[in-house]
Amino acid sequence: MPSTVTSRRKQLGNEIRRARSAAGMTQQEVADFLGCGQGKVNKIESGAVSVKTAELKRLLELFGAGKAESDLMLELASSSSTQRGQWSGYRSAIPQWFRTFTDLEPAATEVLSWHGERIPGPLQSEHYMLTQFTEDRVADVTPLVRNRLDRRKVFDLDRPPYYRFILGEGAFHRMPGGAQPAVALDQVEHLLQLERRYPRVFVHVLPFDVRLPFVPNDFTIMRFGDGTKDFIFVEHVAGGLYIDDDQDFELFVDAWDRLRGAALERHDTVDHLRALADRFRAGMDF
Incomplete structure (x- = not known):
């Protein structure tokens, strides 16, 4: 079974966090680069919120990510924005x-x-x-x-x-x-x-x-x-x-x-x- 939206978003957040750490950057430095608050970067890395494809591409360039790493994260970003969770029918409850x-x-x-x-x-x-x-x-x-x-x-x-x-x-x-x-x-x-x-x-x-x-x-x-x-x-x-x-x-x-x-x-x-x-x-x- 494929992963749910939240699973892939959390996986993407983990990949972004690893890439940021490998680049030797802090969450605040990434926030300054994107023009947002450090809290948003933290939420992206924890999988609490999604990241726009345009922002992700900018981050990949900033981190100097390789092609395989970039392709993985772009695929995760795409699938996490379109796939619905398995048990979404009664989410209001x-x-x-x-x-x-x-x-x-x-x-x-x-x-x-x-x-x-x-x-x-x-x-x-x-x-x-x-x-x-x-x-x-x-x-x-x-x-x-x-x-x-x-x-x-x-x-x-x-x-x-x-x-x-x-x-x-x-x-x-x-x-x-x-x-x-x-x-x-x-x-x-x-x-x-x-x-x-x-x-x-x-x-x-x-x-x-x-x-x-x-x-x-x-x-x-x-x-x-x-x-x-x-x-x-x-x-x-x-x-x-x-x-x-x-x-x-x-x-x-x-x-x-x-x-x-x-x-x-x-x-x-x-x-x-x-x-x-x-x-x-x-x-x-x-």
């Missing part, structure tokens, strides 16, 4: 700060996602989704549910990313709206179906009794094979944070490795989920 994540998700080669006390969007059953949106007093849940279901199509791609989830045991005991065995049972059965259907989707449960000094807040590692810079996504109450600094990235990888080392293996997770399903089916308390 997606917060602006989350659109980079959803645009890049289908282009990733590997996604590693940790969630302590909630079920992430791609894994949510429809019952879980509807309960969550209803409890949040959303007036029209239809576009939100459709978007969640649309995102799940990433699992059906010809070459889907390897998607590995670690879910804290608390995620199965803290249902939207409080203790609801029916919602929990539907969610657990849905996860078991996903496990059987998609060989590239891995779910691991992190039990309460593991020996860890602490668990970090939720985060997702996204890796690419098309030249797009790998990054970390951290969601918070005011939006989302994208982190691609190499040293910070490695800290999150280390945190993931600790969680993964403590979490149940795939077959043990299946047994754990089946046991939970039996409890919820019997109507036991959380």
Whole structure:
């Protein structure tokens, strides 16, 4: 599958940043050359905004870029201005700060996602989704549910990313709206179906009794094979944070490795989920 618009724009930004660094120039010097603010150059290099072809040609000349390098960047600039994202149908239902994540998700080669006390969007059953949106007093849940279901199509791609989830045991005991065995049972059965259907989707449960000094807040590692810079996504109450600094990235990888080392293996997770399903089916308390 070809990269999305945002993926190619981020790749172009990375190429521009590398070319600028190789030329020994600062973002401010480039901004002065283009007659704009340093903030715009930073946004171009981060992939937040596109760059006009005329401006790009001027930059390529300024950096002394070679033909192969120039051809690559011009092709990226052209494709990123015309190609639409895979999941653009319900973009109005997606917060602006989350659109980079959803645009890049289908282009990733590997996604590693940790969630302590909630079920992430791609894994949510429809019952879980509807309960969550209803409890949040959303007036029209239809576009939100459709978007969640649309995102799940990433699992059906010809070459889907390897998607590995670690879910804290608390995620199965803290249902939207409080203790609801029916919602929990539907969610657990849905996860078991996903496990059987998609060989590239891995779910691991992190039990309460593991020996860890602490668990970090939720985060997702996204890796690419098309030249797009790998990054970390951290969601918070005011939006989302994208982190691609190499040293910070490695800290999150280390945190993931600790969680993964403590979490149940795939077959043990299946047994754990089946046991939970039996409890919820019997109507036991959380």
